[in-house]
Amino acid sequence: MAxxxxxxxxxxxxxxxxxRRASGAFALDFHDAMxxxxxxxxxxxILAIVEANPRVNQGAVxxxxxxxxxxxxxxxxxxxxxxxxxxxxxxxxRRAFSLTLTGAGETMRKNCxxxxxxxxxxxxxxxxxxxxxxxxxxxxxxEAKA
Amino acid sequence: MAxxxxxxxxxxxxxxxxxRRASGAFALDFHDAMxxxxxxxxxxxILAIVEANPRVNQGAVxxxxxxxxxxxxxxxxxxxxxxxxxxxxxxxxRRAFSLTLTGAGETMRKNCxxxxxxxxxxxxxxxxxxxxxxxxxxxxxxEAKA
DNA sequence: TATTGTTATACTCTATAACTATA
DNA sequence: TATAGTTATAGAGTATAACAATA
Numbered sequence: 001m002a003x004x005x006x007x008x009x010x011x012x013x014x015x016x017x018x019x020r021r022a023s024g025a026f027a028l029d030f031h032d033a034m035x036x037x038x039x040x041x042x043x044x045x046i047l048a049i050v051e052a053n054p055r056v057n058q059g060a061v062x063x064x065x066x067x068x069x070x071x072x073x074x075x076x077x078x079x080x081x082x083x084x085x086x087x088x089x090x091x092x093x094r095r096a097f098s099l100t101l102t103g104a105g106e107t108m109r110k111n112c113x114x115x116x117x118x119x120x121x122x123x124x125x126x127x128x129x130x131x132x133x134x135x136x137x138x139x140x141x142x143e144a145k146a
Numbered sequence: 147m148a149x150x151x152x153x154x155x156x157x158x159x160x161x162x163x164x165x166r167r168a169s170g171a172f173a174l175d176f177h178d179a180m181x182x183x184x185x186x187x188x189x190x191x192i193l194a195i196v197e198a199n200p201r202v203n204q205g206a207v208x209x210x211x212x213x214x215x216x217x218x219x220x221x222x223x224x225x226x227x228x229x230x231x232x233x234x235x236x237x238x239x240r241r242a243f244s245l246t247l248t249g250a251g252e253t254m255r256k257n258c259x260x261x262x263x264x265x266x267x268x269x270x271x272x273x274x275x276x277x278x279x280x281x282x283x284x285x286x287x288x289e290a291k292a
Numbered sequence: 293t294a295t296t297g298t299t300a301t302a303c304t305c306t307a308t309a310a311c312t313a314t315a
Numbered sequence: 316t317a318t319a320g321t322t323a324t325a326g327a328g329t330a331t332a333a334c335a336a337t338a
Contacts, residue, residue: 006210009198010259011191015266015278016172018285020187023169024212025288026162041166042328045157052155059296064152066170071329073298095296095337113156120161126287132161135284139164141272142171188305205319214307219321241314241319295338303330308323315318 026123033119038082039112042067042075047101047109050085055098057090084108172269179265184228185258188213188221193247193255196231201244203236230254 011017030041039047042065049061062072076099079085084105090096101109124132157163176187185193188211195207208218222245225231230251236242247255270278 006195006202006206007198008210009194010255011194013282014262015270015282015285016169016176016187016262017191018282019165019169019172021212022285022288023162023165026165030162040327041162045163048155048157049152052153056152057296060152064154066167067328068330069297070299070331090296093296093338097297109156116160116162123288124161127284131284134280136159136161136164138273138277138281138284139161139168142168142269186304203319215320216308216322217306236319239315239319241312243320293338296336298334298336300333301331304328306327307325311322312320313318314320315316 026119029119029123030116033115034112037108037112037115039108043079044109044112044116046075046079047084047105047112050099051101051106051109054100058087058097058099061099079105172265175265175269176262179261180258183254183258183261185254189225190255190258190262192221192225193230193251193258196245197247197252197255200246204233204243204245207245225251 027041034040034044045065046061049064050056053060058072058076059069061067062069067075076085076087076097080087082104083102086100086102086105087097088100090098124135127135173187180186180190191211192207195210196202199206204218204222205215207213208215213221222231222233222243226233228250229248232246232248232251233243234246236244270281273281
């Protein structure tokens, strides 16, 4: 009956398992942090990429974030319908769309990033600045592998 | 057109984002590593917990792994149907089930853990032993928060 | 021919609410 | 009345295949 804490067996020494749990915990708190904005992790990711790369192609954003082309469509539709992103036919390639943040999009992005900073501080409260930097660096090296 | 690598903007310094990507990369390679076994991350997690806690209650496994009761049902059904887990009415509480690995379940668990060790070595190739330990420790402290 | 975006679709994971049988 | 497990269902997230317009 779970009166005592259970042993995690082989799981406790697996980085992949801890990664999964930590990522899940972050996702949950992220969801709370976005309450009222209508934004989700993926959408904020897109806003961040578009802000940092004005006139970026829709497909390129998907590649950068690991989102399949087919799934980008409705995501971009959401952002355009919300007035956060402007979608124009690309000058060089009439098949493609170039994306840029609107004023409202940039306001939303800044608002979300501020909320996310608080969220990260909350989640990483047990880690000092050096440990956070180490974690970021180690995670970055994993991602580079994939 | 993504000719050049894009800037990740505010994303690059967010632990949550890196966590999400790293966790996704692990999940993908994990999936490959399990090819042919019929196992998934959650199922191996359950096998590990049940092995480490014989006669453990179904609900307790869910709590430990962060799986909702409603979602445990079909997962345990899968494992019972595959002959990997034995489900008995608990002696102390006839509402509850106690779970134990079968011989086949223990064989499967060992097989999976061996594959997972290779998978972790693959994913963490860029990190030495000390860095892996650091990563595990830092991730553990995040999880404790949630 | 190949590529960009699109549509349709399907499968997994996760979440909630209402039910049953025991306690 | 509370709890363990169950059922049904709904929402994200992610995957593939086939299509139109353009390169």
